[in-house]
Amino acid sequence: xxxIREYVVxxxxxxxxxxxxxxxENIEKAQSITRVxxxxxxxxxxxxxxxxxxxxxxxxxxxxxxxxxxxxxxxxIIINFNGYHIGLVVDASSEVVxxxxxxxxxxxxIGDSVKNDFIKEVGKDNGRIVMLIDIKKxxxxxxxxxx
Amino acid sequence: MDMNQYLEIFIDESKEHLQEMNQILLxxxxxxxxxxxxxxxxxxxxxxxxxxxxxxxxxxxNLTHKMESLMHEVRTGNVKINEKIVDILFECFDALEEYVxxxxxxxxxxxxxTEALVNKLAFLISGGDIESEKSASKSxxxxxxxxxxxxKFSIEFDEITKNVINKAIESDVNIFxxxxxxxxxxxxxxxxxxxxxxxxxxxxxxxxxxPDVELIEDEKFDLNFEILYFTKLDQLTLHNELINISEIxxxxxxxxxxxxxxxxxxxxxxxxxxxxxxxxxxxxxSEKKDNKKQVKKVSKTVRVDIERLDNLMNLVSxxxxxxxxxxxxxxxxxxxxxxxxxxxxxxLERITTSLHDAVMKVRxxxxxxxxxxxxxxxxxxxKDLGKGINLVMSGEDTExxxxxxxxxxxxxxxxxxxxxxxxxxxxxxxxxxGKDENGTVALxxxxxxxxxxxxxEDDGNGIDSEAIKNIAIEREFLTESEVSQLSEKEVINLLFxxxxxxxxEVTDLSGRGVGLxxxxxxxxxxxxxxxxxxxxxxxxxxxxxxxxxxxIIQALMITLKEEIYAIPLNNIKEISTINSEGISMxxxxxxxxxxxxxxxxxxxxxxxxxxxxEKNIGDMLVVVIxxxxxxxGIIVDELIGQQxxxxxxxxxxxxxxxxxxxxxxxGNGGVALIVDSNQLF
Numbered sequence: 001x002x003x004i005r006e007y008v009v010x011x012x013x014x015x016x017x018x019x020x021x022x023x024x025e026n027i028e029k030a031q032s033i034t035r036v037x038x039x040x041x042x043x044x045x046x047x048x049x050x051x052x053x054x055x056x057x058x059x060x061x062x063x064x065x066x067x068x069x070x071x072x073x074x075x076x077i078i079i080n081f082n083g084y085h086i087g088l089v090v091d092a093s094s095e096v097v098x099x100x101x102x103x104x105x106x107x108x109x110i111g112d113s114v115k116n117d118f119i120k121e122v123g124k125d126n127g128r129i130v131m132l133i134d135i136k137k138x139x140x141x142x143x144x145x146x147x
Numbered sequence: 148m149d150m151n152q153y154l155e156i157f158i159d160e161s162k163e164h165l166q167e168m169n170q171i172l173l174x175x176x177x178x179x180x181x182x183x184x185x186x187x188x189x190x191x192x193x194x195x196x197x198x199x200x201x202x203x204x205x206x207x208x209n210l211t212h213k214m215e216s217l218m219h220e221v222r223t224g225n226v227k228i229n230e231k232i233v234d235i236l237f238e239c240f241d242a243l244e245e246y247v248x249x250x251x252x253x254x255x256x257x258x259x260x261t262e263a264l265v266n267k268l269a270f271l272i273s274g275g276d277i278e279s280e281k282s283a284s285k286s287x288x289x290x291x292x293x294x295x296x297x298x299k300f301s302i303e304f305d306e307i308t309k310n311v312i313n314k315a316i317e318s319d320v321n322i323f324x325x326x327x328x329x330x331x332x333x334x335x336x337x338x339x340x341x342x343x344x345x346x347x348x349x350x351x352x353x354x355x356x357x358p359d360v361e362l363i364e365d366e367k368f369d370l371n372f373e374i375l376y377f378t379k380l381d382q383l384t385l386h387n388e389l390i391n392i393s394e395i396x397x398x399x400x401x402x403x404x405x406x407x408x409x410x411x412x413x414x415x416x417x418x419x420x421x422x423x424x425x426x427x428x429x430x431x432x433s434e435k436k437d438n439k440k441q442v443k444k445v446s447k448t449v450r451v452d453i454e455r456l457d458n459l460m461n462l463v464s465x466x467x468x469x470x471x472x473x474x475x476x477x478x479x480x481x482x483x484x485x486x487x488x489x490x491x492x493x494x495l496e497r498i499t500t501s502l503h504d505a506v507m508k509v510r511x512x513x514x515x516x517x518x519x520x521x522x523x524x525x526x527x528x529x530k531d532l533g534k535g536i537n538l539v540m541s542g543e544d545t546e547x548x549x550x551x552x553x554x555x556x557x558x559x560x561x562x563x564x565x566x567x568x569x570x571x572x573x574x575x576x577x578x579x580x581g582k583d584e585n586g587t588v589a590l591x592x593x594x595x596x597x598x599x600x601x602x603x604e605d606d607g608n609g610i611d612s613e614a615i616k617n618i619a620i621e622r623e624f625l626t627e628s629e630v631s632q633l634s635e636k637e638v639i640n641l642l643f644x645x646x647x648x649x650x651x652e653v654t655d656l657s658g659r660g661v662g663l664x665x666x667x668x669x670x671x672x673x674x675x676x677x678x679x680x681x682x683x684x685x686x687x688x689x690x691x692x693x694x695x696x697x698x699i700i701q702a703l704m705i706t707l708k709e710e711i712y713a714i715p716l717n718n719i720k721e722i723s724t725i726n727s728e729g730i731s732m733x734x735x736x737x738x739x740x741x742x743x744x745x746x747x748x749x750x751x752x753x754x755x756x757x758x759x760x761e762k763n764i765g766d767m768l769v770v771v772i773x774x775x776x777x778x779x780g781i782i783v784d785e786l787i788g789q790q791x792x793x794x795x796x797x798x799x800x801x802x803x804x805x806x807x808x809x810x811x812x813x814g815n816g817g818v819a820l821i822v823d824s825n826q827l828f
Contacts, residue, residue, distance in 0.1 A: 034818040
């Protein structure tokens with residue numbers, strides 16, 4: 001049991017990413033997002049989640065990928081990281097994958113892509129490569145705390 | 148501890164009881180003969196004892212038990228009430244309060260040792276004459292008591308006097324033993340000695356005398372009497388003062404400082420006890436701080452009038468009924484449907500408004516909760532500073548949101564302290580100015596429309612605007628020419644600037660400004676404002692305005708292109724239209740002449756960087772906002788209208804975003820941001 005890790009797998013373009021399930025609260029369909037002025041560019045805005053205001057981060061913008069309109073597949077993954085409730089906008093998400101510790105490797109450096117900072121490990125799932133994201137880095141939480 | 152579930156109840160109730168006790172004690176101080184007050188204290192001590200006993204708090208039980216016994220003795224007339232007893236009751240109250248604070252912080256009574264206090268009480272109960280006390284304390288002392296033979300004082304110190312002496316030694320007061328010997332030919336010994344006492348009382352403090360003052364007044368003494376005396380004067384001045392009184396043969400003054408140390412050995416145990424207590428208190432405090440960081444066990448609660456909850460319940464049941472009616476309306480397919488729907492929706496609207504109101508009221512508590520601690524504070528301060536202060540409070544039943552109550556205490560303490568410390572002059576100055584020798588501090592609360600106003604007014608010296616100007620220039624906040632352009636009010640408002648107040652020399656010069664910037668920022672964080680009215684020589688008045696509640700506010704909803712924003716109505720003065728042709732530029736700032744004044748314009752869309760922003764031209768809508776005396780016009784695209792909105796925080800991740808005060812949820816489930824218009828100035 002101990003060497004099995006569970007990840008919520010989501011898609012941006014044709015690549016698969018994994019988010020540690022212990023941080024995931026739920027997955028919502030896309031809804032209207034209110035822009036917040038003066039926030040970081042990757043902060044898409046805020047949404048109303050059953051009466052609570054939740055900030056939403058656009059992972060495309062964060063990974064410096066081209067932006068894309070919301071489709072019927074677009075999902076917002078609501079995470080709770082150390083008490084920060086934050087949504088992540090992704091192209092699609094539908095499954096939870098279990099990885100054996102043995103199937104997880106250190107991520108290879110890919111050029112000078114910004115993703116190098118956010119992805120420390122990759123998991124192999126039946127020949128598919130899933131990039132496991134370091135959520136603390138992605139959300140830049142240390143920085144926002146020191147502000 | 149299986150009692151933990153009752154901890155919150157215990158804390159809530161003891162707090163209430165202590166508050167009551169505090170009030171009664173203050174009353175008792177003025178009317179010591181009022182038996183009803185004594186009964187009330189007895190009852191409260193008894194109640195707390197009972198509760199603490201159940202909870203297993205032995206220290207509180209022990210202390211309250213002794214208080215109860217003392218009150219009993221006083222009631223039966225065995226012990227006569229005097230100032231000392233009231234003081235000790237205050238000390239007991241402080242100790243109890245500290246215990247309760249400890250309980251709140253870490254769920255335990257804490258290490259505060261009240262043995263000395265309990266002993267004092269026991270001593271007073273036992274009839275409290277000096278002899279019996281001496282023998283009682285002797286047993287404590289015996290071990291160190293080697294110097295008993297060198298007993299030089301004919302004036303005996305009781306327990307309390309010893310404490311006073313020890314305190315005085317710590318502060319810079321001289322203690323003298325004065326031996327006054329009257330002339331043999333003196334006819335009216337009592338009158339003569341009265342003059343001596345009177346003189347001394349004006350120059351310092353008479354602690355005790357031998358024989359007792361009463362006996363001296365009755366002329367029941369020989370030719371000499373002794374006085375234990377505290378003063379800031381030196382020995383020589385004192386001697387000259389006294390020897391000038393006629394019919395006095397000789398005045399012998401001895402300074403006690405040296406000898407009290409000999410005496411101290413006598414009192415060693417007492418002194419050790421007091422210092423011990425102090426140290427413990429200190430360590431206790433740091434402990435408390437540490438604990439606070441770790442866990443705050445007690446959650447915030449509001450004690451609510453049951454009627455208000457009933458009302459809330461009724462409203463909720465009405466909501467359920469109306470929901471059923473709406474469902475029925477949806478199922479019916481006849482012609483009356485639309486009108487039925489209309490009616491139902493109107494009804495629903497009424498209920499939700501009332502529900503809002505009811506929920507808001509549940510969160511409201513009277514400001515009394517905060518005000519209650521001030522009489523004691525003023526009493527202590529006026530004693531410390533030797534100024535006579537009347538505290539006049541009104542409107543204690545004015546209600547504000549619970550969150551406001553918690554936050555408003557510190558700023559008010561600041562302001563009241565300022566008033567007493569710097570505003571109100573000392574007695575001599577007041578008399579010289581033809582004012583009543585006692586100063587008055589008035590604390591008023593009253594509702595005013597959508598806000599609550601709290602005023603702190605004193606009849607002291609007011610604020611010297613010239614002094615502020617000088618400091619502003621001296622400290623290079625402003626240049627001389629800038630200062631000369633400021634209005635009187637703007638000058639006074641400089642006091643609220645950070646940095647202006649923290650500097651020590653400013654405080655000394657202007658006599659004002661301790662932490663006023665802190666006061667201001669606290670009030671503003673509560674969405675309130677603070678202003679000051681002052682007349683030099685006559686006094687000052689600080690006026691705090693707070694919103695009734697923080698959770699629900701009236702706001703004007705506006706649009707900037709597709710985006711919707713809310714502007715709190717509190718900050719809006721009016722709405723108007725202007726034409727872009729009327730705009731002129733002053734130092735890169737767009738302004739317009741409006742009602743005879745230049746009004747700076749703010750293009751909110753540009754500041755907030757709205758998507759598809761275009762600079763408005765031609766006729767445009769301007770929302771005039773105010774902050775204190777300042778005004779500015781916000782240019783918006785469209786008005787949606789006035790709405791009651793529920794303020795939601797943007798959360799931890801987005802904290803510190805400029806200009807946005809929070810968010811609210813719109814009727815369609817979307818989110819609109821709330822503009823903090825105060826930040827636009």
